[in-house]
Amino acid sequence: MAQIGYSKKVMEHFMNPRNVGTIENPDGHGKVGNPVCGDLMEMYIKVEDDVITDIKFQTFGCGSAIATSSMVTELAKGMHVDEAMKITRNDVASELDGLPPQKMHCSNLAADALHEAIKDYESKKETTERGTKAQREDGRQGKHRS
Numbered sequence: 001m002a003q004i005g006y007s008k009k010v011m012e013h014f015m016n017p018r019n020v021g022t023i024e025n026p027d028g029h030g031k032v033g034n035p036v037c038g039d040l041m042e043m044y045i046k047v048e049d050d051v052i053t054d055i056k057f058q059t060f061g062c063g064s065a066i067a068t069s070s071m072v073t074e075l076a077k078g079m080h081v082d083e084a085m086k087i088t089r090n091d092v093a094s095e096l097d098g099l100p101p102q103k104m105h106c107s108n109l110a111a112d113a114l115h116e117a118i119k120d121y122e123s124k125k126e127t128t129e130r131g132t133k134a135q136r137e138d139g140r141q142g143k144h145r146s
């Protein structure tokens with residue numbers, strides 16, 4: 001049987017994952033799963049002025065999924081959401097000094113969960129902005145009426 005070689009960094013993040021947990025009332029939440037292996041990943045973000053100030057994850061999956069989620073949270077923390085949207089599975093894998101080819105989909109899951117959380121943040125932001133604009137317009141109309 002072929003041996004799967006994990007880098008020291010993968011092992012280190014697997015044994016000692018960063019930013020594990022959840023965030024109450026997150027600004028964005030992403031959840032993705034892989035139907036083939038059945039692994040599931042959830043990502044929570046707090047955002048201030050479009051910068052990710054806090055990020056946490058929960059992974060119900062393999063060791064690589066844990067290591068890649070941990071790495072993606074490290075990469076994204078402190079980043080502008082537009083920049084974080086550009087993090088790819090290859091960025092995650094290369095920060096971990098590589099992943100075995102059969103484990104690359106695990107890093108896909110990590111990047112996807114992050115992107116879903118950012119999309120959730122963007123859509124919430126849009127709704128709030130629309131609400132504020134509507135309120136402002138209402139206010140203006142109110143003034144006309146009085």
Ligand code: FES
Nearest residue numbers: 037039062065106
């Ligand atoms: Fe599916 Fe790792 S085996 S995420």
